[in-house]
Amino acid sequence: MAGRKEELSGKPKPRKRDASRSRGLILQAALEEFSEHGHSGARVDRISRRAGVSKPLIYDYFGDKDAIYAAALKESYVQIRQAESELDFDSVDPEEAIRKLVRFTLGHFREKPWFIAMLNTENLRGGSTIRTLEDAAGVQSVLLQRLTEILRRGADQGVFRDNVDPRDFYVSIASLCWFPVSNRFTLASVFGLEMDDEWYAQRAETAAEMLVAHLKNPA
Amino acid sequence: MAGRKEELSGKPKPRKRDASRSRGLILQAALEEFSEHGHSGARVDRISRRAGVSKPLIYDYFGDKDAIYAAALKESYVQIRQAESELDFDSVDPEEAIRKLVRFTLGHFREKPWFIAMLNTENLRGGSTIRTLEDAAGVQSVLLQRLTEILRRGADQGVFRDNVDPRDFYVSIASLCWFPVSNRFTLASVFGLEMDDEWYAQRAETAAEMLVAHLKNPA
Amino acid sequence: MAGRKEELSGKPKPRKRDASRSRGLILQAALEEFSEHGHSGARVDRISRRAGVSKPLIYDYFGDKDAIYAAALKESYVQIRQAESELDFDSVDPEEAIRKLVRFTLGHFREKPWFIAMLNTENLRGGSTIRTLEDAAGVQSVLLQRLTEILRRGADQGVFRDNVDPRDFYVSIASLCWFPVSNRFTLASVFGLEMDDEWYAQRAETAAEMLVAHLKNPA
Amino acid sequence: MAGRKEELSGKPKPRKRDASRSRGLILQAALEEFSEHGHSGARVDRISRRAGVSKPLIYDYFGDKDAIYAAALKESYVQIRQAESELDFDSVDPEEAIRKLVRFTLGHFREKPWFIAMLNTENLRGGSTIRTLEDAAGVQSVLLQRLTEILRRGADQGVFRDNVDPRDFYVSIASLCWFPVSNRFTLASVFGLEMDDEWYAQRAETAAEMLVAHLKNPA
DNA sequence: GATGAATGAGAGTTCATTCAT
């Protein structure tokens, strides 16, 4: 919490024996460790080495491994929300806003691999941890609000159909962006795909194409 | 003596000391265990209990935990291929074939949860195991051939555009079917979605709609 | 026992499904396995593979691992006794007989490494097995008798002192022959000795020299 | 609190949480365990109980069983070197020095049974570990230097021949001292020897006699 | 006479977690 406060105040003061700084280091280390090795594969020992702090300190701050995991899971949502909040959709028309959102989503999944890793891990575990996180719902609301607004603008302008549920539509967007990134290793092996930057750029365009066509289709 | 009796009665009822049967039991148990707990979380002890055999037998047949995992991963592909091979696309027109394939894919992901779980686990591990499996590529080729044929039929009939790469299009299909199933727990928590059978049926229709529209779009 | 009988009768009849032949194969395999890996390090599984028979057969013949070990230990004495019995001392004078015996002993230790290995293993175990072997004492008596005779001949001829206990003197002979062979690996490492055939030949001569000098010394 | 008290009382009485002390306890326990049971027969569990520490601590300090074994093997050399370095040869004439060395060597082998046991075990294993130990050679050099000096003194005084290689002569000494101790159990069983202190004292005298005679012999 | 199939008990090793300073 102290850490959050500092972030908000914009005054990062890294120094030795700084509790909030240590906490942040641990959190980032945990995020990396859990996303690279999953819940059971993660090692508290490695987290402590990655963070450069002793193990007892970690237990002091978080309690136990599950609590570290929960904090890391939450952190992954916090980080993606932050990135999303910096997006600007207001200066472009609705169709372009959708394309922009698609490109951003796929790019974000690729650039921050721990988000997909953490969520896959959590779903593998049946979502038992995310259910216990407070305001888990609130964390995604920003994006949803902005998507809702885009869809309404499009409907108002008569370019989009007006019976599209934003949540369902977001699921479609996420689906098309998630799978090619999440399953990149098995896809490469099984389909022999060469998944370089160009392939992903093409993926984003195809996805945007499908999604926009769906919105424009009067159905 | 029981054995002799069986021989005499002419009814082979193998229950014990049947190597291939034991191997199959272990494989299925491993598939379930690994998909429920991931690679590190899986316990050989639980696999042995699930399969109703002793631990040493497992090591005798497979070698070590990684080898069991590899066998289970391969098995999950084999099982989905088998299910796919039973699909019939020839008796319907191309558009309906696509819809059928989409419904089947999403349904299969839901019904055989270990397929998604195993592949997510494997991707979490960087695909290090699937790279070592021989004929990993061959295992999906059947489906791809059939999809290729559907697309060609549609193009020949003039209802589909003819510049669609089957592999890329399969990625689109899989994407739309994968994410809603794979991420069902986090979606339910974060979006508060009620994901019952009806929701998934609707999902399949929306996905099929988008995919078919994409194929029909001359662009 | 059947095996021994055959050996004595001098008619080896190796054929399939021959109990005594299997027993001999197992014994030789056990001798090698135990001498290469010690008592705890030996593996029944490897013995069965070395002998080319199944494990249950081994248990059928011998009982358990300790019994196999005991049989192998006894076999190592039997084999060395056989070799010793072929030595001829009568045609040479007493001094030369001693030299011959020393050369033979050292050579034998080198050529049949399992003898040293088995005895070292047994002594490591506190001799708990050899104590249970019947006629363990008798097994070495042949050699001792012949040494006694050599010493008496030398004393009669006035070339050897006559107060030498044969057993003690045999311990001296064995000591000088045993250590350079038994400890060949640590000696090579720690003293940097190049222990080739020549070195061992020189060893034998030095040992014989010391032993003969001791006998000739009127003391 | 106990710790605080100690600090105040000024009496450092380290009993727990003393890394170097724990390490020493483990080493001695390992030395005993390996020498009593050999490499494969040794149990890490027993070492931990003997040392009064937990198993994980052992792995923390040494790595794995082989590493514990290597450390114990080295320790056995270190201990004998230490004992040897306390011997004084300068105040006696060369002949007596040799007798003293022989008596010491045989006595040391009897009193520190783990030295013989460790080296026998290592030779049983083909010396695979000692080859990896650094400065294995250096560890015995002190004794060799001192023996070299004794031999030179004897040669200078004209009482010893001057063509004796110190390493070879040490092998003779060790041979005569090693075998009666190393093979005490099989000797007792096979030869029916009563090997009490007196027998060993006699052994030492006989050995010294032979060795000295050899040195004095002009040959 | 012989063996493939199977296992209970135990071995080495790891890991989350705590103690004492």
Next chain:
DNA sequence: CATGAATGAACTCTCATTCAT
């Protein structure tokens, strides 16, 4: 605020031994 030292419990894997044919 921070940590080196230490451990109980559990995990992977092995091995002598037996079962059923």
